[in-house]
Amino acid sequence: MQSEEGVEANVAITDFASNLFGEIFSPEAVVREHYVLPSHSSSRELPKSVLVTQEMLDNFEDTDEKVRELSEALWGEKLPLESPSRVVIGELLGEHKTIQFIEKMLIDGIFSFETLVETYIKELRPEASPEECRREIIGAFLAGMHTHIELYGSLKSPHT
Numbered sequence: 001m002q003s004e005e006g007v008e009a010n011v012a013i014t015d016f017a018s019n020l021f022g023e024i025f026s027p028e029a030v031v032r033e034h035y036v037l038p039s040h041s042s043s044r045e046l047p048k049s050v051l052v053t054q055e056m057l058d059n060f061e062d063t064d065e066k067v068r069e070l071s072e073a074l075w076g077e078k079l080p081l082e083s084p085s086r087v088v089i090g091e092l093l094g095e096h097k098t099i100q101f102i103e104k105m106l107i108d109g110i111f112s113f114e115t116l117v118e119t120y121i122k123e124l125r126p127e128a129s130p131e132e133c134r135r136e137i138i139g140a141f142l143a144g145m146h147t148h149i150e151l152y153g154s155l156k157s158p159h160t
Helices: 009-021 054-058 064-075 086-093 097-108 113-123 130-145
Strands: 149-151 154-156
Touching (some): 054 130, 086 130, 086 149, 097 130, 113 130
C-alpha cells in the first residue's frame, strides 16, 4: 500500500481494518513485508550448450539423486562434493546464471513463461533454441524448488 494525501500507509491500513472488523487497531501493530534481495555476484558462465534433457524433466522426482542430476546438468559439471546436502546445492544454484535470471525477472514483475524464455534467449542464450531454453529454465525451477539456503537461521527454499 502506498501513502496518499499525507496519510501514512499504516494508518490507512488500520483504519480499513477497523471499519472492516469493528475493532480498533494500532498503526504500530501493522506487520509489513520485506524482501531479501538475492546476491548475484557470480562471474561463472553457463555451459556452452544446454544439458538439461526432456527425459530429466519428465523423470524428475524429489530425491537427492534427481536434484543432484539436474543441478549438475545446469552447471555442466559434477558438483564439488560426493554427497552435497540440499543446502549446499541451494547455495551453489544461487550462483547459477539461470537461477539469477529467474530471480531478477520475477522480482521485477510478473511475466508469462514465453516472455521468460524470449528474454532468456536474448540475454543469456542467443545461440540456443527456444525448446532448449524452456528445458533449462524448467530445470532451474525444479532444482531451485527442491533445494534450500539458510536465511536468518532457518532453511528456506530460495529459488522459487
